[in-house]
Amino acid sequence: MNRRLAPLSRPINAATAFGAASLALFGFRIATPSTLVFDEVHYVPAARTMLALERAVNTEHPLLGKAIIAAGIALFGDNALGWRFFSALAGSVVVVGVFAAIWLMLGRMRPAVVAALLTMLNFTVFVQARIAMLDGFMAAFVVAALACFAWSARGSGAQVWRRWLAGSILLGLATACKWAAAPYVAFAGIGYLALKWQRPARWPGLSPLVALSILGIASILAYALTFAPAFFYVRDPLTLAALVPFQARMYAEQTQILPAHTYQSSWWTWPLDLRPIWYLYEPVDGAQRGILLLGNPAIMWGGLVAVAACVAGWLRTRAAAFALAAGLWIAGFAVWAAIPKSLGFYYYYYLPSIWLSTALAVAFDWGRDRFRYWDEAFVLLAAVLFVHFYPILAATPLSGPGAFRKWMWLKGWP
Numbered sequence: 399m400n401r402r403l404a405p406l407s408r409p410i411n412a413a414t415a416f417g418a419a420s421l422a423l424f425g426f427r428i429a430t431p432s433t434l435v436f437d438e439v440h441y442v443p444a445a446r447t448m449l450a451l452e453r454a455v456n457t458e459h460p461l462l463g464k465a466i467i468a469a470g471i472a473l474f475g476d477n478a479l480g481w482r483f484f485s486a487l488a489g490s491v492v493v494v495g496v497f498a499a500i501w502l503m504l505g506r507m508r509p510a511v512v513a514a515l516l517t518m519l520n521f522t523v524f525v526q527a528r529i530a531m532l533d534g535f536m537a538a539f540v541v542a543a544l545a546c547f548a549w550s551a552r553g554s555g556a557q558v559w560r561r562w563l564a565g566s567i568l569l570g571l572a573t574a575c576k577w578a579a580a581p582y583v584a585f586a587g588i589g590y591l592a593l594k595w596q597r598p599a600r601w602p603g604l605s606p607l608v609a610l611s612i613l614g615i616a617s618i619l620a621y622a623l624t625f626a627p628a629f630f631y632v633r634d635p636l637t638l639a640a641l642v643p644f645q646a647r648m649y650a651e652q653t654q655i656l657p658a659h660t661y662q663s664s665w666w667t668w669p670l671d672l673r674p675i676w677y678l679y680e681p682v683d684g685a686q687r688g689i690l691l692l693g694n695p696a697i698m699w700g701g702l703v704a705v706a707a708c709v710a711g712w713l714r715t716r717a718a719a720f721a722l723a724a725g726l727w728i729a730g731f732a733v734w735a736a737i738p739k740s741l742g743f744y745y746y747y748y749l750p751s752i753w754l755s756t757a758l759a760v761a762f763d764w765g766r767d768r769f770r771y772w773d774e775a776f777v778l779l780a781a782v783l784f785v786h787f788y789p790i791l792a793a794t795p796l797s798g799p800g801a802f803r804k805w806m807w808l809k810g811w812p
Contacts, residue, residue, distance in 0.1 A: 409501050409510070412497065412507065412514075417494045420518050423518060425483075427793075428483070428528050429478035429479045431478070432477070433683075436689075437529075437531050440456055441530055441532060445465070445468040446468070446476065448627060451627065452631065457644075458648055459575075460573070460625070462574035463531075463574075464532070465627060467481060469484065470484045482528060485528065491538040492523060492534075492537055492752060493514050494514070495542045495545045496513050496514055496517045496752065496756060497511070499544045499545045499548050502552060503718070503760075504719055508773070509759040509762065509773075512758070512759040512773045513756050515777050516754075516758055516777060519781055520780075521690075521693055522692075522693050522694075524791055526745070535572075536749070537572075539568045539571045539579065540572045542568050543568035543569045543572065543582070546568060547586060550601060562601070562604060563612055566586075566616035566617050566620075567620045570616060571620050578746065581729070587609075587610050590606070590609050593721075594609075625641060652739070653739070661676070661743060665731075668731070669698065670698075671695060672808065674692035675691045675744050676691075676812055677689040677691055679802065682793075686795065686797070688802055692811070693747075693751055695783060695807070697754055701758055704723075704762075705723075705728065707764070709724045719760050723753070723757040723759075724757060727753040727754060727757055730753055731747070734746060762776070787805055
């Protein structure tokens with residue numbers, strides 16, 4: 399282990415440091431812009447309505463993500479801080495969850511620190527942590543679930559099933575934010591069976607039947623319980639008899655044919671960072687400002703090489719860390735080829751983009767003897783790019799309407 403990381407030798411101290419640092423980074427000037435941005439125009443009004451328990455709105459998505467936004471409004475007021483505070487907290491959970499998952503998978507501090515830093519420096523994580531959208535909450539629950547499952551595999555006695563139960567509940571809550579998390583319930587079951595078959599000593603005392611039963615029952619119950627507020631709506635409250643038909647209604651709305659959109663993109667273009675989205679580009683709060691949902695080019699493109707390296711590492715060593723690092727990205731991305739959506743948008747790639755940081759950390763850890771300081775150099779490159787693009791990620795004042803051209807590297811970048 400690098401001696402410069404020795405002060406972070408205790409995982410809980412490092413996790414706390416990353417949590418505080420990421421929350422400070424994501425939360426700095428989060429109330430700017432003070433107006434609703436991009437899809438906040440859908441979710442913030444829905445949160446207001448939910449807070450008042452008026453009626454069902456924005457019925458194409460489950461309730462939990464909007465309930466979390468409503469909690470922010472209740473705590474901090476109906477303002478930009480209230481709308482976005484819990485998004486910043488969710489972003490910090492993603493960073494800490496990635497750190498914890500890699501530390502639990504590899505048992506070494508250096509790759510865990512690399513993974514956490516790259517997650518913080520990934521533009522997609524930064525931007526989604528500063529906007530009141532559902533994807534950030536969904537991602538936080540999924541990443542936290544991954545950490546719980548990895549923690550469960552290292553437990554003993556009752557710790558194993560308790561931690562497995564926690565991960566299962568978290569996946570149910572992730573799905574209650576957005577249905578895009580539902581495949582991760584299946585991924586968890588498949589991953590458990592594959593890793594348990596490879597090494598039966600994992601998850602001691604937790605048999606496949608019990609593990610899969612807990613996963614299925616706990617995730618479904620957690621998902622169902624998040625609909626509780628709808629039973630208290632003033633107008634057309636939900637009933638037990640209507641709960642299942644309501645799911646069919648959501649599915650119909652999710653799969654409806656929508657008109658073409660300026661920022662739509664095909665799923666296969668997302669890993670190449672070809673079609674980012676302007677969440678904001680207009681004069682607001684006394685200045686020209688912009689927020690571009692774009693992936694950090696070093697992480698987006700370098701991460702693809704890392705996924706390939708992890709596949710090669712697994713073929714050579716059959717090590718579980720390689721399978722998990724590559725499998726999370728491959729499965730999380732490939733599922734979008736099957737999801738019946740009439741339109742695709744780059745922000746759908748948010749969860750898979752997080753797994754690129756884990757693949758990079760695992761790949762660098764594998765090659766650390768031959769490429770000793772490559773991980774440090776790569777983190778530095780990601781940091782330089784973060785600083786360069788920061789003005790159009792964080793809505794800082796720009797020089798004028800044409801200022802965006804400075805950052806437009808590719809033809810497809812708007």
